[in-house]
Amino acid sequence: MLKIQNLHASVEGNEILKGIDLSVNAGEVHAIMGPNGSGKSTLSQVLAGNEAYEVTGGSVDFEEKDLLEMETDERACEGIFMAFQYPVEIPGVSNSYFLKTALNSVRKYHGLPELDAVEFIELVNEKIGLVDLPKELLKRSVNEGFSGGEKKRNEIFQMAVLDPKLAILDETDSGLDVDALRIVAGGVNKLRSNKRAIIVITHYERILNYLRPDFVHILANGRIVKSGDFDLALKVENEGYDWLKNELQTEQPVGA
Amino acid sequence: MNQSIAPIEQYTAAFEQFEKQTAGKEPDWLHQIRKEAFAYLQETGFPNSRMEEWRHTNLSPLLQQSFQLCRDDRHDVAADEILPFLVENLDAHQLVFINGRLDPKLSDLHGLPEGVRVESIASLLQTDAARLEPYLACQGSFEGSIFAALNTAFMQDGAYIYIPKGAAVDKPIHFLYYSAPNGEHLASHPRSVIVAGQSSQAVIIESYAGRCGEEYFTNAVTEVALGPNASIEQCKLQRDSDKAYHMTVLQAHLDRDSRYKHHSIILGGGFVRNDIHSILDAEGIHCTLNGLSMADGNRHIDNHTWIRHAKPNCESHELYKGILDDKSSGVFKGQIYVAKDAQKTDAKQANQTLLLSDEAEMNSMPQLEIYADDVKCTHGATTGQLDDDAIFYLQSRGVNQKAARSLLTYAFANEIVHQIGCEPIRGQLDRLLHERLPMA
Numbered sequence: 001m002l003k004i005q006n007l008h009a010s011v012e013g014n015e016i017l018k019g020i021d022l023s024v025n026a027g028e029v030h031a032i033m034g035p036n037g038s039g040k041s042t043l044s045q046v047l048a049g050n051e052a053y054e055v056t057g058g059s060v061d062f063e064e065k066d067l068l069e070m071e072t073d074e075r076a077c078e079g080i081f082m083a084f085q086y087p088v089e090i091p092g093v094s095n096s097y098f099l100k101t102a103l104n105s106v107r108k109y110h111g112l113p114e115l116d117a118v119e120f121i122e123l124v125n126e127k128i129g130l131v132d133l134p135k136e137l138l139k140r141s142v143n144e145g146f147s148g149g150e151k152k153r154n155e156i157f158q159m160a161v162l163d164p165k166l167a168i169l170d171e172t173d174s175g176l177d178v179d180a181l182r183i184v185a186g187g188v189n190k191l192r193s194n195k196r197a198i199i200v201i202t203h204y205e206r207i208l209n210y211l212r213p214d215f216v217h218i219l220a221n222g223r224i225v226k227s228g229d230f231d232l233a234l235k236v237e238n239e240g241y242d243w244l245k246n247e248l249q250t251e252q253p254v255g256a
Numbered sequence: 257m258n259q260s261i262a263p264i265e266q267y268t269a270a271f272e273q274f275e276k277q278t279a280g281k282e283p284d285w286l287h288q289i290r291k292e293a294f295a296y297l298q299e300t301g302f303p304n305s306r307m308e309e310w311r312h313t314n315l316s317p318l319l320q321q322s323f324q325l326c327r328d329d330r331h332d333v334a335a336d337e338i339l340p341f342l343v344e345n346l347d348a349h350q351l352v353f354i355n356g357r358l359d360p361k362l363s364d365l366h367g368l369p370e371g372v373r374v375e376s377i378a379s380l381l382q383t384d385a386a387r388l389e390p391y392l393a394c395q396g397s398f399e400g401s402i403f404a405a406l407n408t409a410f411m412q413d414g415a416y417i418y419i420p421k422g423a424a425v426d427k428p429i430h431f432l433y434y435s436a437p438n439g440e441h442l443a444s445h446p447r448s449v450i451v452a453g454q455s456s457q458a459v460i461i462e463s464y465a466g467r468c469g470e471e472y473f474t475n476a477v478t479e480v481a482l483g484p485n486a487s488i489e490q491c492k493l494q495r496d497s498d499k500a501y502h503m504t505v506l507q508a509h510l511d512r513d514s515r516y517k518h519h520s521i522i523l524g525g526g527f528v529r530n531d532i533h534s535i536l537d538a539e540g541i542h543c544t545l546n547g548l549s550m551a552d553g554n555r556h557i558d559n560h561t562w563i564r565h566a567k568p569n570c571e572s573h574e575l576y577k578g579i580l581d582d583k584s585s586g587v588f589k590g591q592i593y594v595a596k597d598a599q600k601t602d603a604k605q606a607n608q609t610l611l612l613s614d615e616a617e618m619n620s621m622p623q624l625e626i627y628a629d630d631v632k633c634t635h636g637a638t639t640g641q642l643d644d645d646a647i648f649y650l651q652s653r654g655v656n657q658k659a660a661r662s663l664l665t666y667a668f669a670n671e672i673v674h675q676i677g678c679e680p681i682r683g684q685l686d687r688l689l690h691e692r693l694p695m696a
Contacts (some may be wrong), residue, residue: 082652101695102650
């Protein structure tokens with residue numbers, strides 16, 4: 001589904017991603033872990049199409065299409081969804097209007113008729129319980145005055161409604177207490193399917209205990225330095241990232 | 257060098273001719289007021305951009321033009337043409353003026369509640385002029401406002417609205433000033449007088465519009481007097497042609513415990529100046545002045561507001577928003593004056609402008625002048641662009657960039673629309689905003 005090859009990207013002239021290779025297939029859950037500044041969020045922003053990040057090399061294919069050629073909204077319409085680390089507040093636009101506009105944009109892109117108000121409400125009612133989002137938050141301005149947990153739940157709720165092929169969760173667990181984390185992770189689990197791929201970007205292994213990813217990758221200094229299964233996440237939990245540094249230093253000549 | 261000499265001379269001839277035409281046809285007191293107004297105009301001359309109130313609005317494009325008064329009430333405007341400028345789904349008492357004169361056929365006044373009067377000033381001057389005398393040109397009249405003086409000298413017609421003590425008008429009162437000069441350079445000086453008696457209540461809509469692409473000059477004055485405990489919501493909806501010159505002066509005089517809510521929605525006009533003077537002359541008054549201006553191309557919109565707190569325990573709220581695209585320009589000057597006597601005043605003012613292009617320009621000048629020592633007064637002005645993070649967020653959900661920009665602009669404007677109490681107007685504005693801001 002997603003094939004990233006030798007991806008390089010910079011922000012304001014500083015190279016952050018220094019050659020990422022990653023393949024993700026439908027049905028798989030991949031976790032990308034790594035210390036601060038390793039490039040985790042840059043990777044998600046580049047995949048979502050944030051123009052502040054400049055791709056300087058490599059390729060990304062999504063369902064055999066060149067992802068990097070697409071505008072952000074085209075990527076979303078093609079089925080990529082990013083749950084933001086810091087969801088944006090949009091004063092004056094109600095959460096439900098926002099979501100209806102988004103959903104109908106995607107439907108229009110695929111030549112489907114727009115949902116009317118009644119059909120939309122039915123869909124919302126079906127999905128909103130997934131993350132236990134209070135219904136009154138639908139009437140409020142997007143993310144305005146939402147608590148941290150409500151914002152993250154709102155992201156997963158949007159994911160449920162938009163039904164993407166590939167979801168990228170950018171530090172969705174950061175700043176959540178245990179209860180909120182359990183609700184958010186529970187929602188994500190319910191959205192797993194053999195047609196959907198999920199990339200979970202996280203600093204902490206805690207969310208992975210709920211999600212049990214198929215693959216775990218460690219990102220450091222702009223490269224994926226180690227890949228493995230869930231055991232790799234447990235190793236990070238027990239030993240932190242320091243052991244990696246040592247290991248990498250001994251491996252350095254290979255990459256250099 | 258005085259650039260204003262030529263236009264005044266031009267108006268002098270016009271005024272002499274106008275005096276001849278009206279001689280003997282209108283009451284002496286009105287003729288007297290006209291003469292005073294014109295003398296003031298001659299003495300003062302048109303302002304130039306060295307004057308504080310006109311620093312960012314250059315009048316020379318207007319003054320270089322020569323506009324004629326409409327000579328008669330003939331016109332070629334059919335009911336269909338004005339339909340888009342009436343409020344959809346609104347059952348209203350309605351007056352329609354074409355080129356500054358009432359067209360009774362296009363108006364609809366059936367079923368007015370007893371005692372409520374909605375009529376043409378021109379016909380009232382013929383039938384019952386004494387009714388107008390206490391109100392016409394009485395609100396501090398034209399001193400300090402050259403365009404109010406010009407209007408006073410040349411006014412011919414306009415809406416007279418009288419709501420008696422205790423009356424709550426069943427449906428909104430709407431008056432529309434529509435210009436269709438057919439290529440002639442026409443000027444109209446509509447004069448509106450709104451009198452709301454004690455404890456009366458009404459929704460009043462004041463519309464200005466014109467035929468697409470036509471060049472004309474509308475110079476309006478609206479005088480409002482609210483009696484004690486009266487409650488009036490007034491919405492000015494300006495959708496003039498993009499080539500029109502539109503000047504308005506609103507003077508509102510508010511009495512004890514009255515509630516006045518005014519919305520200035522300016523969507524049209526090429527060159528617009530909107531002056532609002534609100535005088536809170538007794539205790540317990542609530543006054544809200546809201547505004548939304550939208551300009552594109554080379555259009556210019558200048559809003560000046562004055563709120564005068566003369567007595568204690570009054571509240572004023574003011575929120576003026578502007579959306580400027582292309583090479584358009586905007587001005588906001590908002591003065592809040594709190595007299596020494598006006599303790600416990602609560603005054604809030606904000607001006608927010610959204611610049612949609614790099615070439616659009618805004619000048620914002622909030623001004624507080626406070627002589628009382630126990631007051632709450634705040635003001636703030638912000639000018640900015642659309643939030644890139646919000647655009648990216650919307651795009652990441654599948655909304656294209658153009659639609660995302662439209663949606664965010666709509667949201668910015670909606671804060672003003674949302675505060676309008678009259679649902680059909682909100683609905684109309686919502687449709688107009690969606691037309692201008694396509695979201696798909």
